Amino acid sequence: xxxxxxxxILGSVLLYLxxxxxxxxxxLRRTHSSRDFFMAGRHLGFLVTGIxxxxxxxxxxxxxxxxxxxxxxxxxxLWIMLPISLSPAISDFLLGKRLRLFAGYFDTVSxxxxxxxxxxxxxxxxxxxxxxxxxxxxxxxxxxxxxxxVLQSILQRFALSSDISLAACMAISCSVLVFYCVTxxxxxxxxxxxxxxxxxxxxxxxxxxxxxxxxxxxxxxxMALMRADDPEAIGPWGxxxxxxxxxxxxxxxxxxxxxPHLLTKTMMIRRPEAYRFVPVVNIVGFCMxxxxxxxxxxxxxxxxxxxxxxxxxxxxxxxxEFLQTYAHPLLAGVVFAGLFAAIMSTADAFLxxxxxxxxxxxxxxxxxxxxxxxxxxxRLGTVALALVAALFALYSFYYNDRLIALLGAFGWGxxxxxxxxxxxxxxxxxxxxxxxANVAIASSLVLNFGIEIFDLAIxxxxxxxxxxxxxxxxxxxxxxxxxxxxxxxxxxxxxxxL
Amino acid sequence: MWNLEKTLFTLVLALGAxxxxxxxxxxxxxxxxxxxxxxxxxxxxGLARHDDRTLTLGWLFGTVILLTFGALxxxxxxxxxxxxxxxxxxxxxxxxxxxxxxxVWTGLVLAYxxxxxxxxxxxxxxxxxxxxxxxxLMLPVPLVFVAFFVLGFRRWVLTAEEQAAYERLLAAKQxxxxxxxRKVPGG
Numbered sequence: 001x002x003x004x005x006x007x008x009i010l011g012s013v014l015l016y017l018x019x020x021x022x023x024x025x026x027x028l029r030r031t032h033s034s035r036d037f038f039m040a041g042r043h044l045g046f047l048v049t050g051i052x053x054x055x056x057x058x059x060x061x062x063x064x065x066x067x068x069x070x071x072x073x074x075x076x077x078l079w080i081m082l083p084i085s086l087s088p089a090i091s092d093f094l095l096g097k098r099l100r101l102f103a104g105y106f107d108t109v110s111x112x113x114x115x116x117x118x119x120x121x122x123x124x125x126x127x128x129x130x131x132x133x134x135x136x137x138x139x140x141x142x143x144x145x146x147x148x149x150v151l152q153s154i155l156q157r158f159a160l161s162s163d164i165s166l167a168a169c170m171a172i173s174c175s176v177l178v179f180y181c182v183t184x185x186x187x188x189x190x191x192x193x194x195x196x197x198x199x200x201x202x203x204x205x206x207x208x209x210x211x212x213x214x215x216x217x218x219x220x221x222x223m224a225l226m227r228a229d230d231p232e233a234i235g236p237w238g239x240x241x242x243x244x245x246x247x248x249x250x251x252x253x254x255x256x257x258x259x260p261h262l263l264t265k266t267m268m269i270r271r272p273e274a275y276r277f278v279p280v281v282n283i284v285g286f287c288m289x290x291x292x293x294x295x296x297x298x299x300x301x302x303x304x305x306x307x308x309x310x311x312x313x314x315x316x317x318x319x320x321e322f323l324q325t326y327a328h329p330l331l332a333g334v335v336f337a338g339l340f341a342a343i344m345s346t347a348d349a350f351l352x353x354x355x356x357x358x359x360x361x362x363x364x365x366x367x368x369x370x371x372x373x374x375x376x377x378x379r380l381g382t383v384a385l386a387l388v389a390a391l392f393a394l395y396s397f398y399y400n401d402r403l404i405a406l407l408g409a410f411g412w413g414x415x416x417x418x419x420x421x422x423x424x425x426x427x428x429x430x431x432x433x434x435x436x437a438n439v440a441i442a443s444s445l446v447l448n449f450g451i452e453i454f455d456l457a458i459x460x461x462x463x464x465x466x467x468x469x470x471x472x473x474x475x476x477x478x479x480x481x482x483x484x485x486x487x488x489x490x491x492x493x494x495x496x497x498l
Numbered sequence: 499m500w501n502l503e504k505t506l507f508t509l510v511l512a513l514g515a516x517x518x519x520x521x522x523x524x525x526x527x528x529x530x531x532x533x534x535x536x537x538x539x540x541x542x543x544g545l546a547r548h549d550d551r552t553l554t555l556g557w558l559f560g561t562v563i564l565l566t567f568g569a570l571x572x573x574x575x576x577x578x579x580x581x582x583x584x585x586x587x588x589x590x591x592x593x594x595x596x597x598x599x600x601x602v603w604t605g606l607v608l609a610y611x612x613x614x615x616x617x618x619x620x621x622x623x624x625x626x627x628x629x630x631x632x633x634x635l636m637l638p639v640p641l642v643f644v645a646f647f648v649l650g651f652r653r654w655v656l657t658a659e660e661q662a663a664y665e666r667l668l669a670a671k672q673x674x675x676x677x678x679x680r681k682v683p684g685g
Contacts, residue, residue, distance in 0.1 A: 072539055073529060075629055082637055089643035090567060094574035096647070097656045101664055105671065219624035227626065230532075231617035232541020236610055236628040239541040241527025242548055242556040243520050250513075250563045254570065273661060276651040279644050304535060311535050428574055429503060460520035461527050470513050477507035494667055497578050498660045 005329035006157045012333030013154060016199065016340055017176045023192045027184020034374035037185030038109040038356045039268050044190060046274040050281025052190040052265050052349075055197035057256075057282075058289050059139075059346035060146040063200075063339045066290075067322070068315035070297020071304075074226070076238030079245040081293060083253035084286045088279035091257040094424045096266060096275050101495055102427065103267035110356040111260045111423065112365075114267070118427055120489060121434035122365045127441040129361035131418045132260050134445070136354035139411055140389035143347040145397060147173040150339055153320060166397065170390055177344055178386045181351045182379045186268070189348040196341030197285055203338030204289040206331050207323075211295035214326045215302050222302035229305050244461035251466045255416025257424035261349035264356075289342075292335075296322045355381040413465020417444030420469065421476035430496055433486045436479035440472040447471060502573045502583065509566045516559045524552040544614045557607045564603060568596035571643060575654050588646065588654045595642045602639050606631045 031037050044052070069077035099114060106117045112132065116125035148170035155161040155169065180188040215222040226234045237245045256262065269275055300318040303309035309325065312318060319339070323332045359381040363371050371377050422437040450456070451464035458467055488496075527547040529539035541547070548556070572592055576583045585592070610628035613619065622630035647655060 072537060074539075074541070075632075076529075078633070082632070085637050086567060086640035086643065089640065089647055090570050090574075092574075092647050093571040093643075093655070098574075105664075105668060220621060223621055223624050223626075227617065230540040230542075231613070231626075232544045232547075234626060234629060235541065235544060235613060235617075236606060236632045237527075237541070237548075239529035239539040241529075241541065242552070242610075243524060243527060243559065246556060246559050246563060249560075250566075253563075253567060257570075272664070273651070273656055276648055276655070280648060283641075283644065301538065304538070312537050315537050424570075425506075425573070431503065457528075458517075458521065459526065460517070460524045462517050462520065467517065470510060470517065473510045474507075474514055477503070477510060481503075481507065491667075491671075495664075498656075498664055 005324075005332060006154070008329045008333040009336045010154055010158070012337040013151070013340055016195075016337040017173075019195055020176055020180050020192050020344065023195065024180025024183040024188045027180070027188035027191060030187050031183070031185050031375075034360065034370075034378050035107070035109055036187060037375055037378045038264075038352065038360065039103070040185075040187045040190055042104065042268055043270050044265075044268045045270060046277045047281060048190055048194055049265055049269045049275075050278040051197040051285060052193040052345075053262050053278065054282045054285035054289070055193045055200060055341070055345040056261050056265065056349040057259070057346075058200060058286060058342055060143055060339065060343035062289065062293055063342040064146065064316050064319050066293035067296035067300065067318040070294060071300045071312070071318040072315040073240050074230070074233030074238035074301070075236060076240035076245055076248075077297070078238075078294065079248040080252050081290050083249060083256070084283060084290070087253045087256035088282050090253060091262075091424070092275070092279050094257050094428060095263065096278070097272060097498075098427045098496075099263060099266050099423075100269060100272045100275060101498060104272070105491070105495055108267065110353065110361055111264055111267075111419070112357065112361040114427070115422060115437070116361075116365070118492060119422075119432075119434040119437055120492075121438070122368070124422065124434055124437050124441070125361055126365035127438055128419070128422065129357040129365065131414060131441055131445060132353055133357045133362075135260075135411055135415055136350045136357070136385070137389055137392065140347060140350045140354065140385070141393040141396065143343050143350070144170060144174060144177075144386070144390050145393040147177070147340065147343050147347070148393075150320075150336070150343070154336065167394060170394065173340075174386055174390050177347055177351070178383055181348050181386070182382050185378065185382075186352045189345075189352055190265070190268070192348065193345045196345040199334065199338045199341045200345075201285055201288045203331075203335040204292040207327065207335055208291035208295045210327050210331060211299040211322070214299045214322070215306070215308075219298075222298060225302050225305055226298075233301075241461050244463065247461070247463040247466035251413060251416055251463055251469060254420055255412055255465070255469065258416040258419030259412065260353050260415060260419065261346070263419075263423065264353050265349075292319075292338075299326075351382055351385060354385045358385060413463070413468060414444050414448040416465060417448065417468035417472040421473050425473070425476060428496070429480070430488055430493065431485055432476070432480045433483045435483060436476045439479055440476040443475055444468050444472045502569060502576060506566070506569045506573055509562060509569055512562045513559075513566065516555065516562055520552075520555050520559065524555050525549055527552070544617070548610075548614065553607065553611060557604070560603050560607070561600060564596060564599050567599075567640075568592050577660075586654060588650065591646050591650075592643070595640070595646070598642070599636075599639050602631065602635045606636060 102114045108114045112125045112128040115128045151169040151173050155164045359377040418441040421440040426432040447468040532538040532540050613628050
């Protein structure tokens with residue numbers, strides 16, 4: 001069986017990519033307008049919506065970066081995962097109903113559409129779209145690079161493709177991603193999410209079982225060894241420390257209410273009342289997938305500390321090395337497909353909202369009207385965005401790896417600081433002003449970018465994104481309270497009273 | 499009912515104040531390089547990096563964070579009835595949930611304080627006591643808020659009356675649009 005390991009891994013990945021292509025072709029026949037392309041015609045049920053949300057939130061980071069963080073920092077990284085039992089409640093009490101009602105009433109196709117409708121401000125739409133576009137570039141480039149790296153590591157094990165370049169692997173994996181995103185838009189995205197979510201859940205559970213038995217003596221022996229090496233590493237804060245962990249907890253629990261790739265999906269559900277069960281699907285799926293995150297990280301840390309496994313080249317090698325060494329070949333195949341699924345499900349969500357920002361929101365904000373033949377532009381925009389992100393990823397990989405890190409800063413933290421005040425609070429508070437929303441968004445861009453450019457470490461170990469979130473919330477409330485109460489459109493007022 | 503906007507604003511300012519206090523008076527707890535394995539980090543001496551003052555400030559930070567979570571959920575769930583904001587009974591449940599969360603949180607900090615002095619104490623389900631509290635209590639306790647959302651959806655999130663009102667708004671908008679298109683020649 002062991003001799004079949006590499007063919008099984010490649011076969012699983014090819015099968016998975018083939019399914020994505022088929023879903024793309026299927027979705028092509030259901031995509032007739034830009035509303036279908038960006039909002040799935042607002043026809044999704046709760047199960048598809050819930051799975052699409054959890055699989056988009058568990059990105060390649062969860063499958064590669066997550067175990068790597070546990071390996072490097074001990075328990076600390078669990079504070080990123082811990083909010084999963086809380087963040088859906090915060091987001092959904094704030095926005096689960098409100099955003100869907102706004103989206104249905106104004107027939108919005110993007111989050112900036114809803115922001116523009118709420119504040120009656122094209123500047124707010126433009127700033128939201130720019131924040132999304134910057135974040136999308138960073139996230140997308142990272143995901144594309146991860147996809148190419150994983151594919152290269154698989155193909156290099158075959159004599160025929162042993163010297164395949166990263167660029168060639170990027171072209172192959174991006175072609176599949178772009179194919180189903182261009183043909184089927186978000187319909188293809190959410191239905192591939194369904195497949196991707198299922199693969200990720202199976203992978204998470206099976207890997208957890210494998211990891212439990214990977215270390216002689218099981219988890220108690222592994223823990224005892226890690227405690228002997230460094231009691232803090234398996235204490236509740238890991239090696240990062242209490243304040244750093246708490247700042248992650250705040251950022252990831254509240255910040256979920258500002259993630260455009262997740263919020264946009266809440267606008268796609270067919271009936272507002274069906275949203276009721278979405279958080280349950282989201283939490284169950286995420287928790288089962290997160291088993292992989294914790295178990296591989298802890299198992300690899302114990303295996304390396306005990307000398308049973310050589311030291312890793314980088315922390316991010318924890319998951320691939322574990323799968324190559326300790327997982328059954330069949331399981332390794334499923335998990336590598338799961339890894340692709342995790343990366344692609346996030347990448348397609350970002351491609352979709354990025355294309356919406358590019359061809360719908362920015363033209364609307366600057367010209368005051370949408371583009372003609374928006375569906376065609378949406379498809380072209382998706383290709384252009386993927387191409388730019390891929391080139392950017394390649395340039396960053398070969399010439400300047402700081403570029404991706406810089407745009408990566410426009411990730412979770414920037415979205416949280418920019419959009420939690422303007423969207424999560426603003427859609428629930430009539431007193432909120434357009435000026436406050438614009439300042440909150442702008443401040444989050446400046447602060448997150450500034451912290452990353454100048455490589456600032458905040459004393460005490462507070463995360464930069466958490467600081468930006470606190471500052472933007474304070475500015476948002478402060479400016480709104482200090483301003484004259486805004487006059488609100490009666491339609492908006494009626495919606496906010498519901 | 500309390501003015502939730504002002505409560506939230508106060509909590510956000512309190513978060514800022516605690517972060518400032520930590521920056522001024524807390525100890526720096528960044529990870530240090532592992533002496534043997536370059537790809538791993540260590541926490542080092544827990545007693546040195548989490549002295550009583552840092553632990554107290556950390557507890558305060560966590561407490562304000564949990565109160566902010568509760569205020570945000572209440573802020574999203576409140577509705578306007580007779581010119582006043584109300585939570586229609588949800589407030590009691592949210593308060594109970596946050597209180598339970600605070601008890602677990604405080605227990606975690608106290609257990610960690612004991613762990614600092616005796617790291618070799620027995621493991622609970624494979625983890626030291628404070629880590630076990632975090633994983634087996636701090637993780638599941640907030641699920642009660644999700645339960646409130648799911649089970650109380652028709653009472654606290656979207657009532658049948660609100661849904662009917664929304665459908666009336668949609669119908670009225672459609673009627674206006676139809677009337678406007680009829681006025682346009684060829685519309």
